Amino acid sequence: MPLGLYVSVPFCKTKCSYCNFASDVFSGERFRAYVQGVCAEIARAEQTAEEMGGRFERDVDSIYFGGGTPSLLPPDLLEHVFDAVRKHFAVARDAEITVECAPGTLMPEMIGALVRLGVNRVSLGVQSFVDGEAAAVGRRHTRAIVLDDIARLREAGIANLNLDLIAGLPHQTAESWRSSLDDAIATGVPHVSVYMLEVDEDSRLGRELIAGGTRYHAHFVPDEDAVADFYTLACEELEGAGIRQYEISNFARAGAESRHNLKYWTRQPYLGFGVDAHSMLPAGPSLSDAGVDAIRFRTPWDLEEFLKWDGEAPCDLISRSSALEETFFLGLRLNCGVELAEAASKFGQEEVQELDDKIADLLRDGLVRLHQGSLFLTPRGRLLSNEVFERFVSIGTVEDLPDILGLDPDDPRRARIAARVKVQ
Numbered sequence: 001m002p003l004g005l006y007v008s009v010p011f012c013k014t015k016c017s018y019c020n021f022a023s024d025v026f027s028g029e030r031f032r033a034y035v036q037g038v039c040a041e042i043a044r045a046e047q048t049a050e051e052m053g054g055r056f057e058r059d060v061d062s063i064y065f066g067g068g069t070p071s072l073l074p075p076d077l078l079e080h081v082f083d084a085v086r087k088h089f090a091v092a093r094d095a096e097i098t099v100e101c102a103p104g105t106l107m108p109e110m111i112g113a114l115v116r117l118g119v120n121r122v123s124l125g126v127q128s129f130v131d132g133e134a135a136a137v138g139r140r141h142t143r144a145i146v147l148d149d150i151a152r153l154r155e156a157g158i159a160n161l162n163l164d165l166i167a168g169l170p171h172q173t174a175e176s177w178r179s180s181l182d183d184a185i186a187t188g189v190p191h192v193s194v195y196m197l198e199v200d201e202d203s204r205l206g207r208e209l210i211a212g213g214t215r216y217h218a219h220f221v222p223d224e225d226a227v228a229d230f231y232t233l234a235c236e237e238l239e240g241a242g243i244r245q246y247e248i249s250n251f252a253r254a255g256a257e258s259r260h261n262l263k264y265w266t267r268q269p270y271l272g273f274g275v276d277a278h279s280m281l282p283a284g285p286s287l288s289d290a291g292v293d294a295i296r297f298r299t300p301w302d303l304e305e306f307l308k309w310d311g312e313a314p315c316d317l318i319s320r321s322s323a324l325e326e327t328f329f330l331g332l333r334l335n336c337g338v339e340l341a342e343a344a345s346k347f348g349q350e351e352v353q354e355l356d357d358k359i360a361d362l363l364r365d366g367l368v369r370l371h372q373g374s375l376f377l378t379p380r381g382r383l384l385s386n387e388v389f390e391r392f393v394s395i396g397t398v399e400d401l402p403d404i405l406g407l408d409p410d411d412p413r414r415a416r417i418a419a420r421v422k423v424q
Helices: 029-043 045-052 075-088 108-116 131-136 143-156 174-187 204-211 215-220 224-240 259-265 285-289 303-307 320-331 340-347 349-353 356-364 379-383 385-390 413-420
Strands: 003-009 059-067 090-101 121-127 161-167 191-196 244-247 250-252 270-273 278-282 292-298 315-319 368-371 374-377 421-423
Touching: 003 075, 003 259, 029 045, 029 075, 029 270, 029 303, 045 270, 045 292, 059 075, 059 259, 075 108, 090 259, 108 143, 121 131, 121 143, 131 215, 143 161, 143 174, 161 174, 161 224, 174 224, 191 224, 204 215, 224 244, 224 250, 224 379, 259 270, 259 320, 285 292, 292 320, 315 320, 320 340, 320 349, 340 349, 356 368, 374 379, 379 385
Parallel strands: 003 059, 003 270, 059 090, 090 121, 121 161, 161 191, 315 421
Antiparallel strands: 191 250, 244 250, 270 278, 278 292, 292 315, 368 374
16 A cells, blocks of 8 residues: 655744644754755655564555745755655655645745645645734734735645634634635635634643733633634535545545545554654564554654654564554544444454444543444534543553564564563
8 A cells, every 4th residue: 555755844943832742943053954964855755664563555646745834944954855755765646745835934935836846735824814813923924924825825726725713712703703704715725624712731821821811912812612612614615616625634625635645544654754753554474364453653752853863763573453543543533434344344344343442432421423424523522532542542562572673582673672671
């Protein structure tokens, strides 16, 4: 099965107050060193996969540059990464190639580079079309800049566009939220992502909200009920405009669903490169024979740590039972839900039946529904999706990974692998 590749670019012009990603403001001198590190990581991808017991695949049918703000990279550095990818992987001619861009960073030379490098999809981090709301969280664009970026991308031949919106920003009201939705629909873009504001300790705004303070406009953040209403309104308005929901946070016109992101939700293999990038590969023969379904690993979260990194990544081994649970809590994100017969065909009827009690509880609580053999989230279940997903998570342990991999007792890799692996 072809891979999806994710490349993290953790650089921003400013750090938005709501952001909890591994991105920040760095001097331009760090850009070149970072790209060199990413290219080196791409070059050793096959070796990394084999050392961990994963099955490596050179064929690639989706590439996603996320951030941060990938469009801050100078075009020549962006080209270096593309060259490394195409040197070490076989990229399909019809691959979906997405680059996230912050409105206002798309200089003519960057748009020219995107076209030249084969980028055919751009995701714009709009968050709000209301200038005051965008400014309140540190965004540096205006509505006019967004509309101009969209027009120039289309003129250059990149019409497959996504717009990110956030429900729950400071100062947001039902009226202003509807205005942002109306503007998004009016642009005619084929894809819209709608996220509800996350409140946690990993962002400045989140910490201020938890503390009950007023910095970062925290006292103007709508309450949870209002944010839920905003999300429901988005579902209704986008559906009415032919931009149909296919995943909890994602809406698309027919045929414009994100092929790359669908890999995550359907447990297809992917490799991530750069700061805080995650990977999942099918288990190779040795691990598969031992009951392991897949391996997961991630890169360092901190930029400076990444630049000094030797490539040794913590690894999780996903057992078949955990893979079945993942099939449910990832598949339930999708509007098409989880087809029970398909899950039973892959994992076994008895294994699926072991989840009957969890499913029955969710049905009783009105968080899922069963229709024609498939399990779906209800509208209420989408609003409480984390509660649903938590019910499908369990963790086990396995202690003989070096032996599973067939390493000799005196192989120096034994200790390194044993130290970094957790089995689920």
